[in-house]
Amino acid sequence: MDGVVFFGVQYQCTIMNIIKQSLLICVLSVVFGCGSSEEAAKEEKSSSKVEAEKGSSFWMTRLAPPEKLNPFVQDVGWQSYYNRNFQDSIRGAKEITLARFHLEHSALYRQSLLMYAHATKNLYTQYKSDDDPIQSQYFLAMSHIFLGEFKQGKTLLDGLGEEPVLNESISQWKTWLKTDKKAAPALNGFFFSTEGAGINNPPSWNEETYAFSLPSGSFYEPSEGTGLWLLAQWHEEQARTILKDVSYGEEVVGQWLSPWRLPFEASFSSSPTKKVLSLADDWFLFGFYLDGTDLAFSAAIPSDARGALKEFSQKSTLAREIQKCVQDEKVNPECLVDGGMALEESVRKENKEQTKDIPIEQLNAELLYETFPSFARYSLLRMGAIFALHNDQHRDSGILQLMVREASGPLRDPVFLTFFSAWEAGNNSTLRAQDLVHELSSEFNPLQTARVPLDFLHIRLGRNAVPSGASH
Amino acid sequence: MSIKRALGVCTALGVIASAVAVNVQFYDENLPGSLNPLYAESMVDFRAQELYFDRLFYRDPIDNRLDSKIVKRFEMAGATKIRLFLEEGLKWHNGDELTADDICFTIKAIMDPKTTSARAKAFRKSFTDCQVEKNSVAVIEFPEVYHKPISRLNFAVLPKKSFKSTAILPNTEFSTRPVGSGPMSGAKSTSYAIFKAHRDSSHHKPKIDKMRLNQAQDPVVQINTIKGGGMHGIVSVAPPYRPELASSSEVVMKTYDLRSWWFIALNEKNPMLAKKEVRQALNYLIDRNDLREKTIGVKKGDKESPCELISGPFVQSSPYYNRGIPVVERRYEAKAASLLNRAGLEKKGRSWYYNGEQVRLRIGMKETLNKEAPDLLDQIGNQLGEAGFDRLVYKINAEEWTREVISGKASSKYDMVIGKWSFNIDENVNNLFETRGKDKGTRNIFNYSNPEVDAILERFNAARRDSDAKNAYLDLHAKLSDELPYLFLWKLDTKSAWRKEIRSNIIAPYYYFTMIDDWKYSNK
Numbered sequence: 001m002d003g004v005v006f007f008g009v010q011y012q013c014t015i016m017n018i019i020k021q022s023l024l025i026c027v028l029s030v031v032f033g034c035g036s037s038e039e040a041a042k043e044e045k046s047s048s049k050v051e052a053e054k055g056s057s058f059w060m061t062r063l064a065p066p067e068k069l070n071p072f073v074q075d076v077g078w079q080s081y082y083n084r085n086f087q088d089s090i091r092g093a094k095e096i097t098l099a100r101f102h103l104e105h106s107a108l109y110r111q112s113l114l115m116y117a118h119a120t121k122n123l124y125t126q127y128k129s130d131d132d133p134i135q136s137q138y139f140l141a142m143s144h145i146f147l148g149e150f151k152q153g154k155t156l157l158d159g160l161g162e163e164p165v166l167n168e169s170i171s172q173w174k175t176w177l178k179t180d181k182k183a184a185p186a187l188n189g190f191f192f193s194t195e196g197a198g199i200n201n202p203p204s205w206n207e208e209t210y211a212f213s214l215p216s217g218s219f220y221e222p223s224e225g226t227g228l229w230l231l232a233q234w235h236e237e238q239a240r241t242i243l244k245d246v247s248y249g250e251e252v253v254g255q256w257l258s259p260w261r262l263p264f265e266a267s268f269s270s271s272p273t274k275k276v277l278s279l280a281d282d283w284f285l286f287g288f289y290l291d292g293t294d295l296a297f298s299a300a301i302p303s304d305a306r307g308a309l310k311e312f313s314q315k316s317t318l319a320r321e322i323q324k325c326v327q328d329e330k331v332n333p334e335c336l337v338d339g340g341m342a343l344e345e346s347v348r349k350e351n352k353e354q355t356k357d358i359p360i361e362q363l364n365a366e367l368l369y370e371t372f373p374s375f376a377r378y379s380l381l382r383m384g385a386i387f388a389l390h391n392d393q394h395r396d397s398g399i400l401q402l403m404v405r406e407a408s409g410p411l412r413d414p415v416f417l418t419f420f421s422a423w424e425a426g427n428n429s430t431l432r433a434q435d436l437v438h439e440l441s442s443e444f445n446p447l448q449t450a451r452v453p454l455d456f457l458h459i460r461l462g463r464n465a466v467p468s469g470a471s472h
Numbered sequence: 473m474s475i476k477r478a479l480g481v482c483t484a485l486g487v488i489a490s491a492v493a494v495n496v497q498f499y500d501e502n503l504p505g506s507l508n509p510l511y512a513e514s515m516v517d518f519r520a521q522e523l524y525f526d527r528l529f530y531r532d533p534i535d536n537r538l539d540s541k542i543v544k545r546f547e548m549a550g551a552t553k554i555r556l557f558l559e560e561g562l563k564w565h566n567g568d569e570l571t572a573d574d575i576c577f578t579i580k581a582i583m584d585p586k587t588t589s590a591r592a593k594a595f596r597k598s599f600t601d602c603q604v605e606k607n608s609v610a611v612i613e614f615p616e617v618y619h620k621p622i623s624r625l626n627f628a629v630l631p632k633k634s635f636k637s638t639a640i641l642p643n644t645e646f647s648t649r650p651v652g653s654g655p656m657s658g659a660k661s662t663s664y665a666i667f668k669a670h671r672d673s674s675h676h677k678p679k680i681d682k683m684r685l686n687q688a689q690d691p692v693v694q695i696n697t698i699k700g701g702g703m704h705g706i707v708s709v710a711p712p713y714r715p716e717l718a719s720s721s722e723v724v725m726k727t728y729d730l731r732s733w734w735f736i737a738l739n740e741k742n743p744m745l746a747k748k749e750v751r752q753a754l755n756y757l758i759d760r761n762d763l764r765e766k767t768i769g770v771k772k773g774d775k776e777s778p779c780e781l782i783s784g785p786f787v788q789s790s791p792y793y794n795r796g797i798p799v800v801e802r803r804y805e806a807k808a809a810s811l812l813n814r815a816g817l818e819k820k821g822r823s824w825y826y827n828g829e830q831v832r833l834r835i836g837m838k839e840t841l842n843k844e845a846p847d848l849l850d851q852i853g854n855q856l857g858e859a860g861f862d863r864l865v866y867k868i869n870a871e872e873w874t875r876e877v878i879s880g881k882a883s884s885k886y887d888m889v890i891g892k893w894s895f896n897i898d899e900n901v902n903n904l905f906e907t908r909g910k911d912k913g914t915r916n917i918f919n920y921s922n923p924e925v926d927a928i929l930e931r932f933n934a935a936r937r938d939s940d941a942k943n944a945y946l947d948l949h950a951k952l953s954d955e956l957p958y959l960f961l962w963k964l965d966t967k968s969a970w971r972k973e974i975r976s977n978i979i980a981p982y983y984y985f986t987m988i989d990d991w992k993y994s995n996k
Contacts, residue, residue, distance in 0.1 A: 084775055127619065131936050218940050334976060370719075398534040399978065406727060408718070408776055429536035431897060431981060432729055438789035439776075455791030459938040462898045466624055467594045469900045470893040470915055472514050472838065472878060 057291045058317070059284035060372035064351045066362060072285055077101070082286060082410050086443045091200050096282040098199065099242040103253065105202070105444075106235035107260035107415045112450040113228040114262055115422035115433065117143040119453040120225070122428050127460050133220045135212050138166050139453070142173065142225055148263035150177060165210060169226065181267040184233070190226040199238050203231065205445045209452060223452035229262075231446055248277045258299035259386050260415065272299040276315065286410055288379040294318045298383060305390035317343075318383040325384075331391065333399045336384040340377035348373040371410060378404060378411055389423075398423065405432075414440050418447075421454075430458035494993045495682040496974065498705035499694050501840040502870045503660060503687050506647040509628035510581070510589035510640055513874050515730070515894050515982075519707070520660075520685060522985040523667050524565075524652035525628035526675070528556075528575065533980035533987060538622050541675040542570065542629065542653070551617050552600075558608040561674030564631050565657035570673070572610035576602035577632035579612060586639030590914055591627075598624045629653060655988050656683060663687065679992040688843050698723060698969055704993075705970040707984070710844050711778055712769035717969045726968045729981035731787055732894040734841070734961040736852070739918040741883040744817070744826045751956040753811035756804040757859040758959055763852065767845040768964065772801070778965035784949035785901045787963040791942055792899060794949035808859065824860045832862040836882070837890035839867040844964065849890060880908055880919045889917060892964075896982040901948070902929045905957060920957040 063069045072078045077093025080086070081101065090101050120143040124136050141156035154177045157170055169190060176185035197203040206227070212220040236253065243249030254272035261269060276292045289295040293316035300308035306329065312319035321343065325335035351368045385400035401420045407413070417440060421433040433454055441447040504520035505513055512518050529540045542558055549555040562570035579602040582592045601613040618624055630640070634651045649659040655676040656667035667683040670676050686703070688694060691710040697703045699720055707728065709717060717723045738754070740746045760781050761772045770779045781801060786793040809819070817824050817831070824831045833856060837849040853865045868877060868889065876882045877889055893904065893915075906913045906929045907921040928951060932944035952958070970977055975994050980986035 129937075214937065214939070216937070216940060218937070218943055220937075220939055337975075395532070395535050402534065402978070406725065412776065424536075427536040431731065434789045434791075435729075455942070456938045458897070459791055459941055462900070463938075463941060464619065464623070465896075465898045466598055466626065467900055468896050468898045469594070469903050470895060471512075471518065472873065472891060472893060 058347060058376065059281055059287070059290065060347045060375055061350045061354065063281060063285060064354045064368050064372065066358065068281075072281070078285070084410070084412070084443070086414065087202070090202060093200075095242065096246075096280055099239040100256075100283055100287075102235045102239040102242070103256045104415055106232045106239065107257060108418050108444060109228050109232035109235065109446060110257070110260045110262055111415065111418040111422045112437075112444075112447050113146060113225055113232065115418065115425045115437075116223075116225040116228065116450040116453055117146040117262075118422060118425035119430075119457045121147065122425070123453055123457045123460060126428065127457065127464070129460070133212055133214065134160070135163060135166065135210070135220060136222070138163065138170060139222050139225070145173065145177070146225070146229070146262050146264050148266060150181070150264070150267075153177065165212070169224070184265075184268050187226060187230060190230060191224050192227040192230040194234060197234070199241065203234060205231075205449075207445070207448050209449075221452075222456075223449040225449065225453075228446060228450060248279070251275065252277055252279065252283070252295075255295050255299035258302055260419065261302070271303060274300055274311065286375070288375065288382050288413065288416075290317050290376065290379055294379070294383065298386065301387055301390050305387055309387065318380055321380050322384055322387055329391075330393055331384060331388055331396065333384065333388070333396050333403075336380060336400065337403070340380040343380055344373040344377035347376045374407075374411055378407055382413075382416055398427075405436075414444065425454055425457070428457065428461065430454055430461060434458060493681045495684060496680050496704045496991075496993060497684045497686060497702075498707065498970075499688040499698075499703060500685050500707045501688050501843060503663075503665060503685070505870060505874055506642060507650040507660060507665075508640070508642065508644070508647040509630070510587060510592050511642045511647060512591060513878070514870065516870075518982065519984040520665055521628060521652075521654075522980075522983045523654055523656040523683070523988060524650050524658065525630075525654040526652070527628050528578075528625040529622045530626060530983070530986055531980075533978055538620070540622075542575075546622065548621075549611055552614045553611055554614075554621050555605070555609060555611045558610070559675055560608065562653065563670075563673035564651055564653050565670055566631075566651050567672065568631065568633055569607075570629070570631075570653050571607050572604045573607075574629055574632050575610040575612075576604050577635075577638065578627065578630045581630060581635070581638040581640050582627065584638040584640070588641065592640075593911060595624075595627055655985075660685075676989055678989050680988070688840070691843055691846065694843075698971060701971065704974055705968060707966075707968050708844055709967050709969045710768075710846060711964070711967075712846070714778075714967055722971055723969050724972055726970060726977070726979050728966040728968050728979050728984065730894050730966050731790070731896070731899065731963070732892055732966065733782055733785070733787055733963045734845075734890070734892045735785075736835075736959040736961065737889050737891065737917040738957060738959065739883055739887045740920060740957070741918060742887050744815075744831065745887060747815040748955060749811040749815035750817070751959075752954075753808040753815070754856075755800055755956055755959050756808040756811070757856065758800070758852065758961075759803040759855055760799065760961060761801050762803075763848065763855070764962060766851050767848045778967070779962050781962045782960045783953050784960055785904065785952060785958070786899060786945070786949065790899055792945035792949065794946045794953075797950055797953045803855070803859075805859070819860060822860055823862065830862055831860075832864065833887045834864050834866065834885065835888045835890070836866040836868045836877070836886040838873050838877075838892065839869050841890065841892060842867065852890065877917055878915055880913075880916055883918055890961075891917070894982075900932075901945075902932065905929065905948075905952065918957070922955060922957075925951055925955065 077089050077097050080088035080092050093101050120139050124132055124140040137156045137160050141153045144153035144156065157174055160170060172187050191206045191208055194203045209221040209223045214220055236257065239253055240249065243253065251273045254270065258272045274296055276296050279292050284291065289298065293312065297308055297312035297316040297319045300311065309319055309323055313323040321339040322331055322336065325332045325339060348369055351372060355363055355368060381400050381404050385397045385404060388397035388400060401423060404416055405420055417436045421436045424433040434451065437447050437451045437454065500516050500519065502516045504517045506517060507521060507524055509521045509525050512521055526541050528542060529538050532539050542562060543556045544559045546554055546556050556575065558572060564570055579599050581587050582595045583599055598614060599612060600615050603611045605611055614621060631651045634646055653673065655670055655678045657670045658665065658667040665685040669678040669681050691713050694706050695713045695716060698706055699722060714725065718725050738745050738751055744750050764770050764779055768779045770777045780788050781799040782788060783797045783799045784794060812824060817826050835849065835853055841848060849865050849867065853863045856863055882889065903914045904916060905920060906916065906926050908916045908919050928944055928948045932941055935941035935944055968979060973993055973995050975992050976990045978987040978990065
């Protein structure tokens with residue numbers, strides 16, 4: 001084969017083709033290209049300058065000097081968090097750090113309930129079977145409610161006959177549905193108990209499922225999802241308790257939980273503030289907001305993605321990077337990938353510059369020059385995924401979510417992985433969601449409850465597929 | 473801009489623009505056995521065929537939506553019939569038009585009992601007829617009402633003109649030089665498979681011009697070659713080498729979602745292995761933690777481990793996995809010895825004897841597994857050797873594996889074989905363990921037969937409710953962990969590595985290259 005090889009890439013070319021195409025490109029670049037390249041260079045320079053100045057406000061660069069990072073390194077709660085021992089992180093943390101960890105748990109359990117609701121709904125609607133027991137109506141009703149589909153939920157609950165085991169639960173939900181729904185439902189029971197729990201000690205989880213006898217002699221064993229809502233609320237309450245005397249307490253809770261709220265919460269939750277809060281580093285370390293502007297941007301996305309982008313693109317670095325990648329009102333995932341890598345590189349350069357006079361043995365080089373910069377890259381991919389989802393770019397959000405899924409070590413965020421699993425369940429895609437739930441459930445035991453309808457959906461999809469069986 | 477600079481820029485741009493034939497090269501574990509999609513046996517076959525052929529409908533790997541490159545739209549033509557309207561301008565690799573005739577031909581080939589393919593048999597029950605209404609309109613009939621009938625149409629479309637009849641046999645020229653309609657055309661030789669962009673049809677515009685599949689080499693060679701830029705991708709990176717590639721700025725690691733688990737199948741035609749106590753003893757003699765550490769580089773307790781031990785024929789994340797059956801993680805020598813004595817074996821010195829003869833085990837392993845778990849065969853051999861069993865070890869090539877091991881013809885050659893099974897959403901394991909018969913037990917390696925197991929498998933087949941199906945397989949797990957036709961080892965996540973120049977490379981679960989049209993090469 002004719003050609004030239006550059007680094008394993010074989011190029012077929014002829015001399016005439018090179019000349020012909022060169023001439024064409026030459027003409028085109030003289031007419032169109034040369035003039036604008038100088039302007040592009042100017043714009044890039046000023047953009048880089050802005051980036052450099054803003055970069056110093058990112059937690060990844062602010063906490064690079066050892067004297068800034070050491071207090072966190074020595075903290076038991078943070079050590080556990082960094083090592084992915086999330087239950088130990090709650091046990092070992094205090095004050096603002098503990099409030100943040102509680103909010104992260106609250107977010108995670110909200111997303112696990114969303115996964116539960118999607119899987120249940122799809123199982124008993126799109127994939128319903130004549131053999132589905134009557135009691136499945138209750139679980140479907142509950143899922144509709146969590147998805148904000150109150151009318152469907154109410155119809156199903158009203159249509160359920162006497163179910164002694166479920167009567168108390170049904171009654172509580174019906175009572176709430178009769179209200180104006182401007183307040184969160186006041187629920188108790190549902191296999192959930194806070195006995196023995198405390199601010200550093202989450203409630204023990206009851207993995208029990210229901211067991212309804214079936215004519216075949218076997219049992220229908222669904223799990224109760226409402227417990228996940230109660231657990232999410234419990235964690236939120238712990239955070240509020242810790243922050244009750246902090247001026248921004250309510251505001252930060254509102255912003256933090258905004259991207260992760262369940263659809264039905266729109267009925268009773270107030271909109272988060274758009275104020276950029278002045279927050280301590282405990283809120284940002286090993287997290288995916290570069291600074292307070294990103295948190296505010298993220299909180300504003302769910303109610304109006306484009307409006308939030310417009311409002312924050314001058315303040316939030318992540319918003320600005322997303323804005324650069326928007327064409328015809330759609331964000332381009334490929335462009336965000338490049339943007340993320342550029343952001344990562346800029347953080348790496350900044351950290352190297354800040355620490356250039358410190359002996360290498362006094363630094364954790366991998367943390368400062370690899371891990372911290374990677375947080376910047378993943379922050380952009382995550383924010384892009386959330387923006388795309390609320391910008392009616394379902395598939396593009398999925399592309400970005402799949403990239404975030406590849407994160408490892410301290411970058412592997414259980415909240416986002418559960419968010420991804422919920423998205424997958426909504427798409428009737430069970431394999432990846434199951435693997436992630438399995439991975440996370442050793443640290444977050446209540447996920448075992450969330451996986452029950454996902455497993456049933458998986459079984460039903462598999463048995464309805466054309467048999468493929470094992471391949472070698 | 474000065475004229476001199478402009479000319480320099482232009483020349484550089486011209487060279488780059490002329491470089492249109494990019495040849496992306498990658499390693500896969502083996503060469504595909506057959507390129508005829510009806511005769512796909514291995515995961516390599518499925519991956520390669522995804523490049524050469526179009527499945528009528530496929531699942532988008534991002535959002536799981538059912539989509540088609542061939543069908544423009546469809547409508548139900550009755551409760552059990554679906555009318556498909558094909559896209560215009562569809563072409564096969566040889567330039568022939570792809571029409572409704574080809575769709576119906578494919579279905580009739582699947583339905584033809586003379587088509588001996590196991591894949592065809594799996595689909596056969598899904599259709600009763602196909603009629604061509606117009607050049608680009610086909611009506612397919614199903615035997616019953618299906619909830620989402622297009623999900624049953626995920627088979628590859630075959631060209632009618634390439635076959636003499638609907639009876640399609642495996643070993644024809646088509647299996648090495650296929651004519652497909654997929655994003656890539658090409659063929660396979662004895663040492664590689666080539667793929668060339670198929671852009672002469674309305675439904676594919678791959679951005680990569682050419683690809684070449686090379687058989688995987690020693691993992692160290694693969695790693696160094698990809699890092700040096702000599703190759704662009706590795707479909708499956710051996711776990712010990714993943715950290716090195718993950719830290720490279722030139723390479724991106726990507727998950728290949730596949731539900732796979734590894735096993736050691738035991739040959740009960742060997743009178744000694746026919747005894748359950750002996751099989752149970754072997755189960756106690758295999759130190760899985762040690763094997764995993766030495767061959768995969770994962771220690772017990774490692775976080776984010778790609779390798780999780782199992783105690784039955786499912787991965788732990790599967791709803792069918794019975795969590796009440798613990799994994800035997802380490803060696804239990806005393807238990808094993810007690811079982812072996814009970815089975816009538818005798819230890820003389822350091823060796824076990826049965827009926828007066830020293831026990832010697834012939835252990836085979838599918839050769840390609842050595843690239844994922846280096847030295848696994850020797851390590852298992854060593855463990856059994858230390859336990860007092862003489863052994864002979866063999867690496868089994870892909871052809872022998874398909875021709876003899878899978879088809880149950882290796883009972884006279886091996887006492888144990890080490891292998892791996894992979895699954896898509898259908899985790900049906902019936903054909904691995906049911907008594908071999910017509911269309912049953914088709915992957916039963918050593919022709920294992922147990923009426924109680926058959927009864928459980930039948931319960932699974934007959935189950936109407938999901939909970940009944942789940943319970944059947946939970947019982948199966950429990951039964952097999954006691955009977956041990958296999959020693960169950962682990963599930964191992966698969967990770968691919970691709971150079972960063974390969975962009976937009978979404979890897980589809982199971983099929984891998986479903987989105988190849990979007991993949992591109994960019995050296996920016």
